[in-house]
Amino acid sequence: xxxxxxxxxxxxxxxxxxxxxxxxxxxxxxxxxxxxxxxxxxxxxxxxxxxxxxxxxxxxxxxxxxxxxxxxxxxxxxxxxxxxxxxxxxxxxxxxxxxxxxxxxxxxxxxxxx
Amino acid sequence: xxxxxxxxxxxxxxxxxxxxxxxxxxxxxxxxxxxxxxxxxxxxxxxxxxxxxxxxxxxxxxxxxxxxxxxxxxxxxxxxxxxxxxxxxxxxxxxxxxxxxxxxxxxxxxxxxxx
Numbered sequence: 001x002x003x004x005x006x007x008x009x010x011x012x013x014x015x016x017x018x019x020x021x022x023x024x025x026x027x028x029x030x031x032x033x034x035x036x037x038x039x040x041x042x043x044x045x046x047x048x049x050x051x052x053x054x055x056x057x058x059x060x061x062x063x064x065x066x067x068x069x070x071x072x073x074x075x076x077x078x079x080x081x082x083x084x085x086x087x088x089x090x091x092x093x094x095x096x097x098x099x100x101x102x103x104x105x106x107x108x109x110x111x112x113x114x
Numbered sequence: 115x116x117x118x119x120x121x122x123x124x125x126x127x128x129x130x131x132x133x134x135x136x137x138x139x140x141x142x143x144x145x146x147x148x149x150x151x152x153x154x155x156x157x158x159x160x161x162x163x164x165x166x167x168x169x170x171x172x173x174x175x176x177x178x179x180x181x182x183x184x185x186x187x188x189x190x191x192x193x194x195x196x197x198x199x200x201x202x203x204x205x206x207x208x209x210x211x212x213x214x215x216x217x218x219x220x221x222x223x224x225x226x227x228x229x
Contacts, residue, residue, distance in 0.1 A: 004157070006157075009155075033217075035219075040123070040221060041221055042118065042120075042203060042205075042218075042219030042220050042221045042222060043158070043203065043205075043217070043219040044219070045216055045217070048216065058216070090157050090158070091157075092157070102148075102160050102163070103160070103217060104160070105150075105157030105158050105159070106157050107155075107156050107157050108155065108156065108157050110155070
């Protein structure tokens with residue numbers, strides 16, 4: 001049963017703490033992405049990775065970090081430098097980063113920083 | 115700056131009627147467009163796409179129209195069903211430069227289909 005899993009679904013953290021969001025895919029996709037959704041806004045790209053051991057900043061990378069040590073995993077760390085971390089975070093993957101490759105999304109993690 | 119805009123935050127339609135969701139874009143480098151559907155607390159799911167070399171793409175009840183000169187696309191759902199109630203996101207891709215694969219999303223339109 002192929003797909004993308006994100007855990008946990010809901011996450012609460014105190015201000016000033018780093019937190020890591022998990023994203024795993026068993027679709028054998030090369031490319032993976034992290035998006036953030038805020039109310040009334042579309043999804044905005046935080047980081048993306050076209051292949052293992054490689055990743056690039058998206059539009060709003062400040063205060064975030066990622067790693068891509070394994071093809072199936074692309075964890076996102078929200079650091080204390082991120083000024084407004086409370087949001088809904090979505091991970092996605094696609095076969096490649098080519099234009100025709102559809103991105104498949106995980107169920108998301110809602111992060112609330114108290 | 116918002117390169118992909120969905121100017122209607124919400125749309126309410128009666129079951130069986132047509133739903134028309136609109137999307138405008140400003141970046142002339144965009145050449146592939148997609149619509150995603152999203153339920154609350156879930157990830158978006160792909161609905162339908164269109165390449166810039168076409169002006170229409172149809173898949174069952176869903177049709178996407180692209181007007182390149184106006185930089186406008188629309189999604190038609192006919193007939194609308196209550197299960198179609200969700201947030202619909204328009205997204206665009208730019209094949210060139212270093213941004214290939216990146217999706218630029220609109221703000222989304224909440225569609226409510228009343229029985």
